[in-house]
Amino acid sequence: MTLADILSLYAIIAIWGLMLINVVLSIGGFIYYIRVNRTDGRIPLKEYPMVSILVPAHNESIVIRKTVQALLNFDYPKDKYEIIVINDNSTDDSAEVLKNIQQKNPDRKLIVINTDSVSGGKGKSNALNIGFSVSTGSVIAIYDADNTPEPNALTLLVENLMADDKLGAVIGKFRTRNRNASLITRFVNIETLAYQCMNQAGRWFFFKLCTIPGTNFVVRRSIIERIGGWNTKALSEDTEISFRIYRMGYKIKLMPLAVTWEQEPQLLRIWFKQRTRWAKGNIFVLKENFKYVFDRTAGPMRLDVLYYGLVYILMLTSLVCSDLIFILSILGYTHVTLSGFSSTLWIMAILVFVLNVLITLAVEKNEFNMQSALLILLMLFTYSKLWVLVVLNALIQSATDAIFKREVKWYKTERSIETNNEHGGDS
Amino acid sequence: MFKNRKKSNSDRTQIIKIIMLVLLTISMLFPSNAASAVEEPIKGKDILFIYDEDLSIKGKENVAVIADILTYMGYGTSYRTVNESSGMLDNFDSILFYHESDSVSSTFLEELESTSCKIMMVGGGSPDEILETLKLDYSPLRLRESVVKISYKVGHRETETALIKADNAIMFQEDFRYSSGQMEAMGKSSPLFVRGQRFTCMGVFDNESEILKAALSEQISIWKWPFDNEPNSYPQYIIFDNVYPFFSNERLMQAVRLMDRKGIPYSITVMPVYQNTEYPAMKHFCEVLSYAQSKGASIILKAPLINTEKPSLEDINKRITTAIDAYNKYGVYPIAIEAPNSWIHESLGMDVLKRFSTVILYPDKKNSWSDSDGYNTVYSDGHHLIAPAVLSNSSLDSNLIKTYPTALFLDINTDIENLEEQIEQIQQSEVSLRSLWLTKHTVYTNDRVVSFRDGILTVNGKVQSMEFKPFTYPEKFDFNRGIIGKMAESMDRENKRLLVIVTVISIIFIIFIAIARYQNRKRFLFKRTSEQGSDGGKVE
Numbered sequence: 004m005t006l007a008d009i010l011s012l013y014a015i016i017a018i019w020g021l022m023l024i025n026v027v028l029s030i031g032g033f034i035y036y037i038r039v040n041r042t043d044g045r046i047p048l049k050e051y052p053m054v055s056i057l058v059p060a061h062n063e064s065i066v067i068r069k070t071v072q073a074l075l076n077f078d079y080p081k082d083k084y085e086i087i088v089i090n091d092n093s094t095d096d097s098a099e100v101l102k103n104i105q106q107k108n109p110d111r112k113l114i115v116i117n118t119d120s121v122s123g124g125k126g127k128s129n130a131l132n133i134g135f136s137v138s139t140g141s142v143i144a145i146y147d148a149d150n151t152p153e154p155n156a157l158t159l160l161v162e163n164l165m166a167d168d169k170l171g172a173v174i175g176k177f178r179t180r181n182r183n184a185s186l187i188t189r190f191v192n193i194e195t196l197a198y199q200c201m202n203q204a205g206r207w208f209f210f211k212l213c214t215i216p217g218t219n220f221v222v223r224r225s226i227i228e229r230i231g232g233w234n235t236k237a238l239s240e241d242t243e244i245s246f247r248i249y250r251m252g253y254k255i256k257l258m259p260l261a262v263t264w265e266q267e268p269q270l271l272r273i274w275f276k277q278r279t280r281w282a283k284g285n286i287f288v289l290k291e292n293f294k295y296v297f298d299r300t301a302g303p304m305r306l307d308v309l310y311y312g313l314v315y316i317l318m319l320t321s322l323v324c325s326d327l328i329f330i331l332s333i334l335g336y337t338h339v340t341l342s343g344f345s346s347t348l349w350i351m352a353i354l355v356f357v358l359n360v361l362i363t364l365a366v367e368k369n370e371f372n373m374q375s376a377l378l379i380l381l382m383l384f385t386y387s388k389l390w391v392l393v394v395l396n397a398l399i400q401s402a403t404d405a406i407f408k409r410e411v412k413w414y415k416t417e418r419s420i421e422t423n424n425e426h427g428g429d430s
Numbered sequence: 431m432f433k434n435r436k437k438s439n440s441d442r443t444q445i446i447k448i449i450m451l452v453l454l455t456i457s458m459l460f461p462s463n464a465a466s467a468v469e470e471p472i473k474g475k476d477i478l479f480i481y482d483e484d485l486s487i488k489g490k491e492n493v494a495v496i497a498d499i500l501t502y503m504g505y506g507t508s509y510r511t512v513n514e515s516s517g518m519l520d521n522f523d524s525i526l527f528y529h530e531s532d533s534v535s536s537t538f539l540e541e542l543e544s545t546s547c548k549i550m551m552v553g554g555g556s557p558d559e560i561l562e563t564l565k566l567d568y569s570p571l572r573l574r575e576s577v578v579k580i581s582y583k584v585g586h587r588e589t590e591t592a593l594i595k596a597d598n599a600i601m602f603q604e605d606f607r608y609s610s611g612q613m614e615a616m617g618k619s620s621p622l623f624v625r626g627q628r629f630t631c632m633g634v635f636d637n638e639s640e641i642l643k644a645a646l647s648e649q650i651s652i653w654k655w656p657f658d659n660e661p662n663s664y665p666q667y668i669i670f671d672n673v674y675p676f677f678s679n680e681r682l683m684q685a686v687r688l689m690d691r692k693g694i695p696y697s698i699t700v701m702p703v704y705q706n707t708e709y710p711a712m713k714h715f716c717e718v719l720s721y722a723q724s725k726g727a728s729i730i731l732k733a734p735l736i737n738t739e740k741p742s743l744e745d746i747n748k749r750i751t752t753a754i755d756a757y758n759k760y761g762v763y764p765i766a767i768e769a770p771n772s773w774i775h776e777s778l779g780m781d782v783l784k785r786f787s788t789v790i791l792y793p794d795k796k797n798s799w800s801d802s803d804g805y806n807t808v809y810s811d812g813h814h815l816i817a818p819a820v821l822s823n824s825s826l827d828s829n830l831i832k833t834y835p836t837a838l839f840l841d842i843n844t845d846i847e848n849l850e851e852q853i854e855q856i857q858q859s860e861v862s863l864r865s866l867w868l869t870k871h872t873v874y875t876n877d878r879v880v881s882f883r884d885g886i887l888t889v890n891g892k893v894q895s896m897e898f899k900p901f902t903y904p905e906k907f908d909f910n911r912g913i914i915g916k917m918a919e920s921m922d923r924e925n926k927r928l929l930v931i932v933t934v935i936s937i938i939f940i941i942f943i944a945i946a947r948y949q950n951r952k953r954f955l956f957k958r959t960s961e962q963g964s965d966g967g968k969v970e
Binding site for chain 2: 040359
């Protein structure tokens with residue numbers, strides 16, 4: 004058996020293993036979606052808690068007006084929530100835009116914190132900590148500056164959180180607002196629905212586990228206080244805080260009817276930088292928490308750490324191996340001699356991949372069509388390969404940061420000006 | 431004592447130095463002789479095979495096939511173009527001339543006139559000048575690009591006929607002292623072979639015609655036979671070709687029993703095995719081979735497949751050593767090699783064959799012959815060559831050749847009834863059947879010499895028993911594959927399982943998609959109709 008045979012065998016087993024895990028998660032996620040879609044998701048409360056909505060914003064003048072307006076439009080009792088925008092060391096006219104909104108809405112509790120390079124400009128976690136320090140709500144909601152949540156989102160999230168004491172946080176679903184802007188946003192839209200929403204739903208269905216996505220979620224204030232706020236060293240503060248919540252024995256629930264629309268990177272360059280930051284953050288969290296896989300007291304969190312391990316170690320290495328062998332075979336440098344190593348195996352894998360993604364699109368409104376099916380196929384051979392490059396880049400950067408003891412740098416995603424016709428996916 | 435030994439060593443060194451000096455001086459005195467011994471390939475062997483300077487593509491193919499026939503027949507042959515043959519004719523008593531052009535060089539004709547050698551012309555070129563040189567008064571008719579009907583009776587068989595599209599053909603209308611076969615074209619007929627004095631001519635030749643190849647070899651054997659009776663006949667060998675270790679043992683056993691029942695000598699060509707020779711499948715296979723061997727079958731090793739760009743002799747010999755050892759371990763003794771025909775023209779192939787006294791050739795790529803050596807080198811290596819049989823058009827199991835030893839390959843995959851029919855037909859053949867056990871064989875590998883002579887088989891001088899003893903098998907064989915090996919081994923099976931799983935998943939997903947679409951229509955389409963397009967909270 005040659006080295007190429009061994010690597011191929013590894014790649015096949017790893018890819019098929021991960022694919023079957025995803026199939027199981029999709030089945031669970033689908034059942035959960037169907038169940039939730041039969042209800043309106045509401046669990047009315049006798050008394051609604053005070054909610055502080057934190058919005059970290061750094062040079063977000065292009066999108067912040069729309070975001071704050073959407074937050075002001077929540078159907079949650081107006082006197083029961085405050086909006087705290089942390090205008091974090093912005094150099095654009097964000098402060099002016101926010102001041103205008105404040106002036107137009109004198110009756111609403113809209114707090115704007117303008118930080119400078121001394122107190123702010125140190126990333127999202129630091130901004131959230133600043134916002135949290137002035138917040139008064141017993142429930143904390145987080146929205147990114149490029150989000151336009153639907154009016155019922157906050158109500159749904161808070162009602163579900165307060166209805167179950169075992170829940171530490173409730174997350175909503177996020178959709179791509181500018182999905183038609185470019186090919187990359189179309190890919191991101193499909194990826195978001197399939198690998199973030201449906202996957203999260205499956206994990207909640209089977210294991211009562213979800214990872215906070217960074218926006219459109221509510222968390223109990225007591226939890227943030229107990230864990231001492233957000234870790235400013237973590238680039239992926241959402242994953243990091245999720246693990247800390249698990250370790251406290253709380254669950255994190257997905258409420259897919261609480262929807263927010265967010266702007267995704269329209270350019271490959273911006274997407275690559277954003278995803279590299281996410282991957283670096285997740286690698287950091289994985290490195291910090293991998294020890295819990297072997298800790299029986301860590302509870303269901305072990306599964307989630309293991310899942311991240313599978314994605315970042317098993318999937319990455321198996322894709323690198325299979326791509327490498329594919330290229331070397333074409334160039335004639337190597338050939339695989341495994342008897343069962345057939346093209347049928349790859350065709351079956353592609354079929355499962357396409358159906359798996361299609362099922363998530365079928366649940367959504369206006370997503371299931373022939374164009375999407377073709378995009379999924381295209382995505383398999385382009386976008387998925389880019390993911391490999393992103394993770395490899397993140398690994399190299401993480402390694403050099405560790406070797407040269409460089410401080411992690413928070414990259415802020417650049418925003419694009421949107422036209423009205425690309426706004427919202429469901430027009 | 432030490433002093434004496436030291437002195438004696440010093441004397442010996444002196445003597446060696448003197449001998450070396452003398453040898454060096456002698457070699458310097460006769461440099462030209464030594465060089466010519468290396469460069470001069472002419473050894474005055476049996477036949478000088480000459481051909482035109484400029485041959486057509488078809489002509490080159492014909493020359494290659496004729497050169498092979500001469501080698502199979504065991505003639506030492508020197509190859510030359512007509513011009514290159516200048517000064518050589520006197521060394522030979524037989525000249526085979528492949529000629530398809532209109533004229534022959536005058537030098538050659540002058541030389542031919544001055545010698546007494548016999549000449550056979552093949553190729554359909556103009557024989558006029560040669561006939562004139564030999565003072566023969568014949569008026570041949572030359573045909574170009576015509577369809578010729580051939581009739582020829584090989585030995586005592588029935589007459590075989592064939593239609594040939596010939597670029598060149600020669601017809602003679604006169605009576606000859608000796609003629610054989612018949613050819614008809616353009617309403618005329620003529621013998622296929624004619625002989626007058628020292629001139630012999632074959633009217634037409636085409637390497638793609640089995641009957642013409644058989645006819646040529648028969649006529650060459652008569653032409654070369656010095657006596658009045660019939661030339662020697664050579665046998666044919668039945669060979670089950672390409673038998674793999676994973677071949678059904680039951681099926682192989684059926685064939686072995688059939689051959690035993692019919693009392694037919696035969697051989698089995700086994701594929702070389704290099705790895706996992708301890709596996710039960712190999713052991714079972716060798717048990718059947720050992721049984722067949724005890725019942726009179728001889729075993730032949732198929733030459734290793736060469737699939738590397740620059741194969742090395744060392745590597746091939748190593749592989750053959752491993753393969754021979756793998757079979758010998760189980761008491762199975764390959765006594766010959768079955769190699770592609772092209773190997774008798776390639777230096778690497780010939781180097782590999784040097785380790786086997788008996789070589790069975792199977793046809794492979796066409797036109798591989800070249801005359802770069804000017805001599806059929808493989809002949810001088812003294813092999814017992816067994817060439818592929820030439821089969822009759824009327825019966826594919828009927829071998830036309832008895833002028834040299836031939837191998838009649840049978841397919842072990844043929845069902846047993848058909849195989850029996852084939853065997854019965856072969857038994858009717860004029861060509862006798864022979865067992866390889868009736869001749870001597872030697873096989874050299876890196877670590878052993880397998881020798882068979884006078885009914886005794888030895889390995890490195892140690893006599894080996896050919897008696898069959900049933901093998902014993904462990905109840906549970908440990909394949910010792912390791913996790914990776916086991917996974918690889920089960921991949922084929924897993925593929926099938928995976929196919930079932932994927933089908934189930936696909937059906938579930940398609941059902942899910944249908945459910946989701948139905949629910950979405952209920953949620954959005956019907957709701958939209960009743961609520962006039964409200965979008966459930968989209969923010970503008």
